[in-house]
Amino acid sequence: MIDQMDLSLVNWARAQFALTAMYHWLFVPLTLGMSFLCAFFETIYVKTGNEEWKNLTKFWMKLFGINFAIGVATGIILEFEFGTNWANYSWMVGDIFGAPLAIEGIVAFFLEATFFAVMFFGWNRVSKGFHLLSTWMVAIGSNLSALWILVANGWMQFPTGMAFNPDTARFEMKSFFDVVFSPYAISKFSHATTSGFAVSSFFVIAVSCYFLAKRRHVLMAKRSIAVASVFGLIASLMVAFTGDEAAYVDAHHQPMKLAAMEGLWDGTTKAPVVAFGIINGMKQPGDFQDPFVVEFKVPGLLSLLANRDPGSYVPGINDLVYGNKKMGITGAKEMLEKGKMAVKFLAEYKEAKKAGDMQRASMALQKFNQVKEYLGYGHLEKPEDAVPPVSITFYAFHIMVIVGSLMILVFILFLVSTIKNTLEKNTWLYPIGVALFFLSFIAGQAGWVVAEVGRQPWAIQGLLPVAVARTDIAASNVKLTFFMFLVTFTLLLIAEVKIMLKQIQIGPKEVA
Numbered sequence: 403m404i405d406q407m408d409l410s411l412v413n414w415a416r417a418q419f420a421l422t423a424m425y426h427w428l429f430v431p432l433t434l435g436m437s438f439l440c441a442f443f444e445t446i447y448v449k450t451g452n453e454e455w456k457n458l459t460k461f462w463m464k465l466f467g468i469n470f471a472i473g474v475a476t477g478i479i480l481e482f483e484f485g486t487n488w489a490n491y492s493w494m495v496g497d498i499f500g501a502p503l504a505i506e507g508i509v510a511f512f513l514e515a516t517f518f519a520v521m522f523f524g525w526n527r528v529s530k531g532f533h534l535l536s537t538w539m540v541a542i543g544s545n546l547s548a549l550w551i552l553v554a555n556g557w558m559q560f561p562t563g564m565a566f567n568p569d570t571a572r573f574e575m576k577s578f579f580d581v582v583f584s585p586y587a588i589s590k591f592s593h594a595t596t597s598g599f600a601v602s603s604f605f606v607i608a609v610s611c612y613f614l615a616k617r618r619h620v621l622m623a624k625r626s627i628a629v630a631s632v633f634g635l636i637a638s639l640m641v642a643f644t645g646d647e648a649a650y651v652d653a654h655h656q657p658m659k660l661a662a663m664e665g666l667w668d669g670t671t672k673a674p675v676v677a678f679g680i681i682n683g684m685k686q687p688g689d690f691q692d693p694f695v696v697e698f699k700v701p702g703l704l705s706l707l708a709n710r711d712p713g714s715y716v717p718g719i720n721d722l723v724y725g726n727k728k729m730g731i732t733g734a735k736e737m738l739e740k741g742k743m744a745v746k747f748l749a750e751y752k753e754a755k756k757a758g759d760m761q762r763a764s765m766a767l768q769k770f771n772q773v774k775e776y777l778g779y780g781h782l783e784k785p786e787d788a789v790p791p792v793s794i795t796f797y798a799f800h801i802m803v804i805v806g807s808l809m810i811l812v813f814i815l816f817l818v819s820t821i822k823n824t825l826e827k828n829t830w831l832y833p834i835g836v837a838l839f840f841l842s843f844i845a846g847q848a849g850w851v852v853a854e855v856g857r858q859p860w861a862i863q864g865l866l867p868v869a870v871a872r873t874d875i876a877a878s879n880v881k882l883t884f885f886m887f888l889v890t891f892t893l894l895l896i897a898e899v900k901i902m903l904k905q906i907q908i909g910p911k912e913v914a
Contacts, residue, residue, distance in 0.1 A: 410877040411872055411875070411876070411877040411880060412868060412869050412872050414877050414880040414881050414884060415487040415488065415872055415873070415880050416868060417884060418483065418487060418880055418883060418884040418887060419480075419483055419487065419488075420854070421884065421887060421888060421891070422476060422479055422480045422483060422887060422891070423480060423850065423854075424847055424850070425476050425891040425894075425895065426473065426476040426477055426480050427846060427847060427850060428843065428895065429469055429470075429472055429473030429476060429898075430473060430477075430548070430598060431597065431598035431601035431602060431842075431843070431846055432466070432469045432473075432598075432601065432602050432605055433466070433469060433470050433473050433544050433598075434544060434545055434548055434595050434598030434599060434602065435598050435599040435600070435601060435602020435603060435605075435633075435637070436462065436465065436466040436469065436602045436605070436606075437466060437537075437540055437541035437544045437545070438541045438545075438599065438602075438633070439462060439602060439603070439606060439629065439630060439633060440459060440462050440463045440466055440521075440537055440540075440541070441534075441537045441538045441540075441541045442629055442633065443455060443458055443459040443462060443626075443629065444456075444459045444533070444534050444537050445534060446629075447459055448530050448531070448534050454621065454622065454625075455625070457622075457910045457911045457912070458622050458625060458626065458910055460525070460910065460911065461622070461905075461909070461910035461911070462606065462626070463521065463522065463537075464905055465609075465902060465905060465906070467522055468898060468901050468902055468905065469898065469902075470518075470544075472894050472895075472897070472898045475894065476891060476894070479887070481503060484499075486873065486883075487872065487873050487875075487880060488861070488871050488872060488873060489872075489873035489874070490870060490871050490872060490873065490874075491861050491862075491866065491871035491872075493572065494571065494572050494573055494866060494871075495564075495572070495573045495862060495866070496572075497572065497573070497574050497575050498557060498561075498563075498564050498573060498574070498575045498581065499554050499557065499558070501575065501578065501581070502550040502551070502553040502554040502557075502581070502582070503550065503551065503554055505550050506546075506547050506549075506550035506551055509546065509550075510543050510546035510547040510549070510550055511543070511547055512543075513539060513542070513543035513546065514539075514540055514543030514544055514546075514547060515543075516539075517535075517536040517537075517539040517540050517543065518540055520532070520533065520536035521533070521536045521537050521540050524536060545595055548591065548594065548595055548598075549591050549595075552587065552590040552591040552594055552595075553581065553582055553587040553590075553591070555590055555853075556584055556586035556587035556588075556589070556590040556591070557581050557584065557586070557587065557862075558857075558860075558861065558862050558863065559586045559590070559655070559656060559853070559857060559863055560584050560585065560586035560651075560655045560656075560863060561573070561862050561863060561864070561865055562577075562580045562581060562584045563575060563576055563577035563578065563579070563580030563581040563584070564576055564577075564581075566774055566777065568748055568751055568752075568767060568770060568774075569755075571748075573862075573865070585651045585655070586651060586655065589644060589647055589648045589651050590648075590853075592640070592644040592647075593641065593644040593645055593647075593648050593849075594849075596637045596638075596640040596641045596644060597637075597641050597842075597845070597846050597849060598846070599633060599634070599637035599640075600634050600637040600638045600641055600809055600813075600842060601839070601842045601843060601846060602630075602634075603630040603631070603633050603634025603637060603813070604630075604634060604809070604812075604835065604838050604839040604842045605839055606626050606627070606629075606630035607626075607627055607630050607631065607634070607816060607835040607838075607839070608835050608836045608838075608839035609626075609906055610622075610623035610624075610626045610627045610630070610835075611623070611627075611831070611832035611833075611835045611836055612832075612836070612906065613909065614825060614826060614829075614832060615829065615832050618909060619909050619910055619912075620826065622910055623825075624820070624825055624826075627816055627820055627825060628820045630816075631813050631816040631817040631820055632817060634809070634813045634816075635810065635813035635814060635817055638806065638809045638810045638813055639810060641806055641809075642806060642807075642810065645802075645803075645806070646707060649663075649707045649708065650707065650708065650710070653707070653708035653709065653716070655863070656856070656857060656863060657716075657717055657722055658719065658722050658788060658789065658790065658856075658857075659790065659795070659852075659856035659857055660708060660716070661716075661717065661718050661719045661722060662719065662789070662790050662791075662792045662795040662796060662856055663795055663796060663799040663852060663856060664676055664704055664796070664799075665679060665681055665693050665694060665697075665792060665796045666693075666704070666716065666718040666719065667685065667687075667693045667718045667719045667720055668718040668719075668720050668721070669715060669716055669717040669718040669720075669721040669726060669729065669731070670715065670716065670718070671705065671713055671714065671715045671716075672701055672702040672705055672712060672713055673702070673704035673705045673708070673714075673715075673716035674699035674700055674701045674702065674703060674704055675699065675700045675703035675704045675707070676694070676697050676698070676699055676796075676800075677698045677699065677700055678696075678697070678698040678800075679694045679696060679697035679698065679796070679800075680694060680695040680696045680697070681693070681694060681695070681792065681793045681796050681797070682694055682695055683793050685792070686786070687719055687720055687723045687724075687785075687786045687789055688720060688723070688724065688786075704716055715729055717729065717731050719789055719792070721733065722734060722788070723735060723785050723786060723788060723789060724785065733785065734779065734782070734785040734786075734787075734788035735785035737776045737779040737785075737788075738776075738779045738780070738782055738784070738785050738788075740773045740776040740779065740780075741773070741776040741777055741778065741779030741780030741781070741782070742779075742780045743769075743773050743776075743780070744770055744773040744774055744776050744777040744780050745777065745780035745781070746780075747766050747767075747769040747770035747773070748766075748770050748774075748777070750762070750766040750769075751763050751766035751767045751770055754766055775864075777865065778860070778862070778864050778865040778866055778867060779864070781867045781869070781870050782859070782867060787859055788859065790855055790856050790857065790858040790859070791855055791858065794851060794855050795851070795852055795855055795856040798848040798849075798851035798852045798855070799848070799852045799856075801844065801845065801848040802845045802848040802849045802852060805841045805842065805844060805845035805848075806845055808838065808841065809838060809841075809842060809845070812834055812835065812838045815831060815834070816831065816835065819831060
């Protein structure tokens with residue numbers, strides 16, 4: 403049983419981590435995509451020898467550098483929070499979770515940092531070829547950093563390649579390759595990075611639209627849009643493809659999240675996708691209320707996404723809470739009962755071993771091993787606790803999908819205008835390009851809400867509830883640092899925006 407003070411602590415620790423992660427993700431997408439766009443721009447410069455491409459590259463590289471510097475600060479704080487607010491989590495899974503983060507720091511960040519100075523200060527000091535190599539290494543290093551961080555996050559969503567040690571009460575890694583190449587790690591990395599590429603492309607388009615509207619640096623703006631629209635269109639199509647794959651993985655490893663994403667309370671064959679809907683916020687597991695106030699469905703599409711079969715059965719929230727014997731679905735209710743047994747047998751094992759009663763310890767361990775996979779459920783109070791916040795997950799998912807679809811359309815419009823050389827005439831596109839830049843950020847944030855809120859109440863899916871993963875400290879301490887971080891991050895964001903706007907106002911250096 404978790405007392406009220408613990409609940410306050412958990413909620414504030416969760417809020418602080420969410421605050422840090424969401425601020426961090428304001429900077430990360432631009433880092434991921436702008437690094438590659440700078441590499442593309444410089445490659446064209448090296449190939450053509452045209453100084454205008456060099457100045458164009460320097461301009462975008464300057465904006466990338468501003469964003470990179472401020473983004474690093476939030477990322478460092480985010481990693482420290484695992485130790486300050488989630489000490490039990492760090493203790494129980496540090497051997498597994500820490501490995502990819504260590505690789506990120508030792509390999510990826512080192513690679514990135516090594517070539518960063520050359521990229522910014524090496525113009526006319528090193529050869530064109532080596533400078534171009536440095537730019538590409540920064541781009542690769544930036545995305546390798548994301549790879550290892552997203553591998554760690556993917557393991558939280560789908561824990562694999564590990565075993566529970568009853569003597570230490572810790573999860574220990576058994577296969578590093580299973581962790582790295584799990585379906586969630588691959589899906590997380592591909593979806594998150596391509597979404598960052600799309601956001602960065604809209605950043606370039608938005609700034610370029612400003613120059614076109616002001617009739618300044620017109621050639622530079624048109625060239626930037628040409629590259630960004632191609633890169634962005636490919637990236638946004640990949641976002642859609644990887645998003646589909648992520649939904650498929652969710653269906654098989656996090657079915658509760660998928661059910662929440664679509665507001666599916668009762669499982670069905672030919673399960674529909676809700677193209678538009680207003681959730682009934684009063685709906686609870688096991689009741690008979692309508693799940694939606696208003697809804698528009700596309701029959702069979704969810705079954706197709708989940709199982710690649712439009713006639714297949716997709717379990718709903720009630721199936722996953724209470725079970726469905728007819729469909730062979732074990733619910734959280736039964737898992738909780740087995741989880742309580744696992745907690746009991748583990749305690750008996752430790753007690754018997756401490757007392758030196760090895761026969762009793764052996765029997766307790768044998769019983770524990772039969773139900774150990776349900777250990778996490780033993781820390782829930784009731785089966786309904788396994789249900790994430792449905793309304794938040796549903797709306798976040800649909801915002802992400804709607805904006806993602808708009809992104810593809812707008813990239814096509816900019817690419818067609820570029821090909822037809824009508825960008826200067828199609829002034830109606832400029833505010834759309836700027837608007838989609840901000841909307842793409844909202845879509846990215848919504849995607850992380852789906853990923854993290856949708857897997858509640860778990861810190862590690864099925865193994866460790868968030869309430870157990872916390873650090874045992876006063877809630878007031880976390881509350882204080884929450885507001886400290888809020889002020890600090892907001893000031894950093896304001897500083898970045900002001901510096902960015904100043905540099906954009908100055909614009910790129912013109913070729914004499």
